[in-house]
Structure formats: C-alpha cells, structure tokens
Amino acid sequence: MASVTLAPTGQVVEAAEGESLLSVILKAIPGFSHKCEGKAQCGSCHIFVLEGRKGLTKTTREENSKLDELVGVGSKSRLACQTKVLGAEDIKVEILSFV
DSSP states (O other): OEEEEEETTTEEEEEOTTOBHHHHHHHHOTTOOOTTSSSSSSOTTEEEEEEOGGGBOOOOHHHHHHHHHSTTOOTTEEEGGGOBBOSSOOEEEEEOOOO
C-alpha cells in the first residue's frame, strides 16, 4: 500500500498497487472531475505529481497525446485516470480543479 497526499487539502488516502490515481482521488473527493470515465479523452482529471513519481506507471502514448492538447501542462502533469500506483512509495499530487 502507498499513501497518496492530496494538495492543497492535505488529505491522505491509501492506494493499492495497480490502482489508478483517479480511483484514489475519488475516495477523498467524490465529485472530482472525470468526464470521459477514465479513457484519456477529455483531460479533466489533469493533476500535478509533486512527489513519488517513481512509484507510478510511466506516461503512455495516449496520455501524452491528450496532455499535449491541454493548457497549463508542465513537467509534473499527469492524467489521474491513466496513472497507476506501482507499490509502496508515498505520493503527493496537486489537485488542479474542484467540482
């Protein structure tokens, strides 16, 4: 299990190996935006990974393609729906929007 800290609220959520960050975030923020239901088609679940990048899956071609279309993307950008937890490394993400 890994701990995922959500900024700016500071909430900490436990995440199982293989679980998507979208699923983890929805445990703490049920109204978190995810319009395409996790298919990397809308970009509404754009987040920044502040710590623990090595504890997450690598960016896929589909994710990179969608990120290229978004405004405000940086080196820490990920789509929560496409990012899965690999193991026990703690992670900190910044939530960029609230519903």
